[in-house]
Amino acid sequence: xxxxxxxxxxxxxxxxxxxxxxxxxxxxxxxxxxxxxxxxxxxxxxxxxxxxxxxxxxxxxxxxxxxxxxxxxxxxxxxxxxxxxxxxxxxxxxxxxxxxxxxxxxxxxxxxxxxxxxxxxxxxxxxxxxxxxxxxxxxxxxxxxxxxxxxxxxxxxxxxxxxxxxxxxxxxxxxxxxxxxxxxxxxxxxxxxxxxxxxxxxxxxxxxxxxxxxxxxxxxxxxxxxxxxxxxxxxxxxxxx
Numbered sequence: 032x033x034x035x036x037x038x039x040x041x042x043x044x045x046x047x048x049x050x051x052x053x054x055x056x057x058x059x060x061x062x063x064x065x066x067x068x069x070x071x072x073x074x075x076x077x078x079x080x081x082x083x084x085x086x087x088x089x090x091x092x093x094x095x096x097x098x099x100x101x102x103x104x105x106x107x108x109x110x111x112x113x114x115x116x117x118x119x120x121x122x123x124x125x126x127x128x129x130x131x132x133x134x135x136x137x138x139x140x141x142x143x144x145x146x147x148x149x150x151x152x153x154x155x156x157x158x159x160x161x162x163x164x165x166x167x168x169x170x171x172x173x174x175x176x177x178x179x180x181x182x183x184x185x186x187x188x189x190x191x192x193x194x195x196x197x198x199x200x201x202x203x204x205x206x207x208x209x210x211x212x213x214x215x216x217x218x219x220x221x222x223x224x225x226x227x228x229x230x231x232x233x234x235x236x237x238x239x240x241x242x243x244x245x246x247x248x249x250x251x252x253x254x255x256x257x258x259x260x261x262x263x264x265x266x267x268x269x270x271x272x
Contacts, residue, residue: 218232
């Protein structure tokens with residue numbers, strides 16, 4: 032008894048309650064009006080309730096012998112609930128058989144309609160990096176390298192033949208100048224003077240020192256000027272066009 036009372040209360044609280052009551056009492060026009068008001072547009076929040084409403088409307092139309100419209104509503108209901116089972120205490124046997132025929136003969140229509148009723152699946156978009164790309168600007172070697180002696184600037188800028196010539200020439204003159212200066216200084220006595228015997232030799236080494244120093248200075252100046260004149264000027268930035 033309690034179960035029956037609970038079932039009646041649930042049926043009365045459902046939006047389909049008045050339509051069920053009208054159908055079961057045989058008031059088909061009122062049942063049709065109630066159901067169409069619920070479905071056009073749908074005011075039912077749960078798919079099971081909407082499926083039941085379509086099937087109940089199909090039963091109402093079937094009883095009114097509107098078979099094409101009844102089949103349409105049956106397809107809608109089965110698309111929402113493909114496993115729907117009709118209660119033989121509510122629906123007559125001929126309508127239950129009608130639903131089974133629709134289920135068997137209209138499988139393609141039911142499947143297509145069910146696919147359209149499914150909510151779209153939102154796939155995640157490709158991951159996008161919000162970090163700004165880092166632009167690495169390729170800059171040529173500084174022209175200041177030409178100020179370094181022994182052809183270093185030419186080597187840095189890829190001018191290996193000139194760099195080799197300058198390295199050999201400047202290295203040789205620098206070595207001759209340094210050795211000559213060292214020998215000339217070593218010939219001086221404790222009083223800072225050369226002896227009469229060492230004076231000619233010291234004079235020769237001093238001359239060699241000066242010649243080597245001037246030659247080194249000339250080669251150094253040539254290397255700097257050659258590098259600065261032969262290398263392209265640095266690129267100038269352009270303003271927006």
